Amino acid sequence: MPGHKGQKFHGLEALDITEIKGADYLFEAEGIIAQSEAKMAKAYGSRRTFYSAEGSSLCIKAMLGIVCRSGQGKKITVAAPRNVHKAFINACILLDIDVEWIYPKGEFTSICAGSVTPEEVEKVLAETEVDCVYVTSPDYLGDLSDIKGMSEVCRKYSVPLLCDNAHGAYLKFLPESLHPMDLGADMCCDSAHKTLPCYTGGAMLHISNHAPANYDDCAKEIMSMFGSTSPSYLIMESLDLCADYVNGDFPRDLERTVERVRVCKDRITAFGWHTTGEEPMKITIAAYKSGITGDDLADRLREYGIEPEYSDTQYVVLMPSPFNSEEDFLKLEKAFSEIKQPRIRLFGDLPAIPKGIKRMGIRQAAFSAQHAVNVEDACGLICAMTVTSCQPSVPVAVSGEEITPQVIKILKNYGIERINVL
Structure with missing residues (x-):
């Protein structure tokens, strides 16, 4: 790398190279990077696998760009549940995509929930013309969507299914795969x-064997539109080593760990705590049911030298x-x-996440002149x-959505005091 010349400063400089001869180039891979991606594609059973050194955020934007x-330049519409990552919203802004939101039948109050069923997906497809369906599974709390059922619905309506499987790279290597590539997703x-x-x-972007052939042809070009021209070779090298591991000992190691996690969940439940989510490699505690906030429980766990993946007012997630x-x-x-459970009603009923009231397009709103106001003045x-x-x-x-009294209530509930409005 020009800046450090491979000399020792942090300790990894010798491995931190740039696009020198023989090192290949991520977005025009023909050499060692292409070989490594092919090795990873073999492990996942995908037609093509492409590396990202910028997380799934780059892959999400690329999937929608593909x-x-x-769509040959026409404005597209994507059907998606509300539990999407910010990268999805940003991609819709940048690519001028319209979103047809899919809402679950019942109310949901968790800020990390919102998964939908194949039936709810089909209802939207039967009523609205869309160009693809996009879902998040697993979600942050460890709930798995019925990807197989959704893929069957999508095939019925001839639309591709895209899945944000950011937390599920390991699902392929369970004794019975739960990975989207094996359940019918196109990307x-x-x-x-x-x-x-x-x-x-x-991270990795996978394209399935049954996806349209033109996805392969433009994937790298689309990724380069959003990705850095200086991808980290340290990250790519770690992906290459990962490819060897998942093609080797990882399935055995994973099976052993899944069983240990199951035992751990059972013991935690026996202590009176409430676990939730069916994902085998997540331990999600509904702390509020024991009379303690998730954030407070996370602080108590840190006293034991345990750092959770995530916490909020309701849940703690361990990975x-x-x-x-x-x-x-x-x-x-x-x-x-040892952590005490107060067993008190911690707070009243949480406000349900509302259905959005669209007033203008996402891109138009995001790029319009705006100003910040106090939340209570935004109604x-x-x-x-x-x-x-x-x-x-x-x-x-x-x-682009109207700010309603219910939206204000939720924002204040989570400590958000200012908001940008038009």
């Missing part, structure tokens, strides 16, 4: 750094891996056996920039 390219993204031994930012030792699991079980105004309480929470208000 669908736009397939999906995996954040390898979330559930595989890979450096932060390492074990094959690299956790038996001592780690015993420490976690000890913590849950009836149009949201300029999409508002979430945190990542990866459900957007409370999306760019």
